[in-house]
Amino acid sequence: MGGEGLRHSRLRRALVIVLRVDAAVLMLAALPACMPFSWMEQTNHWLGLAPLPATPLSGYLTRSLSIMYAMHGALQWMIAGDVVRYAPLVGRLGFLAATFGATMLAIDAAAGMPWWWTLVEGPGIVLLGCFIIILHRMSGLENIGR
16 A cells, blocks of 8 residues: 555544544433433523423423434444445535534524533534545545545
8 A cells, every 4th residue: 555545544544533433422412312301401500591491392302302413423423434435425424514513503692502502512513524524535535436
């Protein structure tokens, strides 16, 4: 394997690690889906937010969103298992993450989330998406499947 091939191989391994770490964090969202509502209320209080309404809709939305994050993480874990096969999808995952992060920044600000939450969540996801895109391109995966 030449120098360029070795470089691509190392960058692909780095990309797999980034995707898998993110996937593992996302899959942890399955835990709040099973969390007692009283724990959700306590977390909400700890964040300094207004009381969490104990309605079927708030329970449904918090739990279904948690499961959606976990499903996204499971799918991303599978994609990370073969970044060459799923090369076109990996690049799109980076773009979607960056777009999602920008959207979450706007949502967090509009929803009145704590300043530190707004500052960390959206921009952090944007940076992650950009990092995935950069690794995808630098590892030579960008031209696979085109």
